[in-house]
Amino acid sequence: MTSPDDDHSSSAPREPEPPEEPQYADRVFRSSGGIVGGVLLLALGAWLGGDALVRGEGRTPWLALAGLLCLVPVVVAFTLRPAVFAGADRLRVRNPFRTITLPWSCVEGVRAGYSSEVLAGGATYQLWAIPVSLRQRKRAARQQSRAAAEDPFGRTSAHTRGGDVELRAPADQIIDDLRELAEDNASREAAQGEPEVRWAFEVLAPAVAGAVLLAVLFLVG
Incomplete structure (x- = not known):
C-alpha cells in the first residue's frame, strides 16, 4: 500500500537534462x-x-x-x-620529433612571420605543417593591388573575407583561422588546461x- 507522498514523488516531473554540446571533427x-x-x-x-x-x-x-x-x-x-589538428577544445601540433597538445585556453597567440608559430605557456612552437611561402605572399599582394586598382571602392567580393575570392596567401589564411578558433573557444570548459609535449x-x-x-x-x- 502506497502513501499519498509516494504517489506525489513518483508523478513529479523530471527536470530536463541540459543539451550536450555538439562534437565537431x-x-x-x-x-x-x-x-x-x-x-x-x-x-x-x-x-x-x-x-x-x-x-x-x-x-x-x-x-x-x-x-x-x-x-x-x-x-x-x-x-x-607534420600535421596540425584544430578542434573545438584544443590544438594538436604534430612536428617532426614532438607532438604538442595545446588546450585553447593556454594559446597566447598564433602568428606567421618567416615561419608559422603558436605561442602557449610562455613557449613558442613552430607549425611545420603550415610552411610560409614568400612567393605566395608576393603573388597575393600583387592580386590585391590589381583588384584595388580595378575597383578602388572595394565593391567586389574579392575585397571581403566572406566573399568568393580571398586574396591571401594560404599560410596566412590558415593562421587567421586558427587565431579565430583560439579566440572563440578559449572560454570553453573543455578547452582548459596546460600544454603537453610528447616526444x-x-x-x-x-x-x-x-x-x-x-x-x-x-x-x-
Missing part, C-alpha cells in the same frame, strides 16, 4: 608539397636501398639496411608526419638505431 592542416616530396624520396630510397640489399656484396647489404633504418624515419618525420620515440628510436649501426659498420671497417 578536427580540422587537419598538412603541407601538400611536403607530402609529395616525402613520397618521392621514399620511393627513391626504396629503389636504391632495395637494389643494394638484393645485389650488394660483402658489407653493402648491411650498409644499405642501416642507411634505410636511419634515413626513412627522418624523411617521414620531416615530410609525411615521437617511434621516429627517434629507429633513426638512432640505424645511425648506431652505421657507425659500428664504419668503425669495424
Whole structure:
C-alpha cells in the first residue's frame, strides 16, 4: 500500500537534462608539397636501398639496411608526419620529433612571420605543417593591388573575407583561422588546461638505431 507522498514523488516531473554540446571533427592542416616530396624520396630510397640489399656484396647489404633504418624515419618525420589538428577544445601540433597538445585556453597567440608559430605557456612552437611561402605572399599582394586598382571602392567580393575570392596567401589564411578558433573557444570548459609535449620515440628510436649501426659498420671497417 502506497502513501499519498509516494504517489506525489513518483508523478513529479523530471527536470530536463541540459543539451550536450555538439562534437565537431578536427580540422587537419598538412603541407601538400611536403607530402609529395616525402613520397618521392621514399620511393627513391626504396629503389636504391632495395637494389643494394638484393645485389650488394660483402658489407653493402648491411650498409644499405642501416642507411634505410636511419634515413626513412627522418624523411617521414620531416615530410609525411607534420600535421596540425584544430578542434573545438584544443590544438594538436604534430612536428617532426614532438607532438604538442595545446588546450585553447593556454594559446597566447598564433602568428606567421618567416615561419608559422603558436605561442602557449610562455613557449613558442613552430607549425611545420603550415610552411610560409614568400612567393605566395608576393603573388597575393600583387592580386590585391590589381583588384584595388580595378575597383578602388572595394565593391567586389574579392575585397571581403566572406566573399568568393580571398586574396591571401594560404599560410596566412590558415593562421587567421586558427587565431579565430583560439579566440572563440578559449572560454570553453573543455578547452582548459596546460600544454603537453610528447616526444615521437617511434621516429627517434629507429633513426638512432640505424645511425648506431652505421657507425659500428664504419668503425669495424
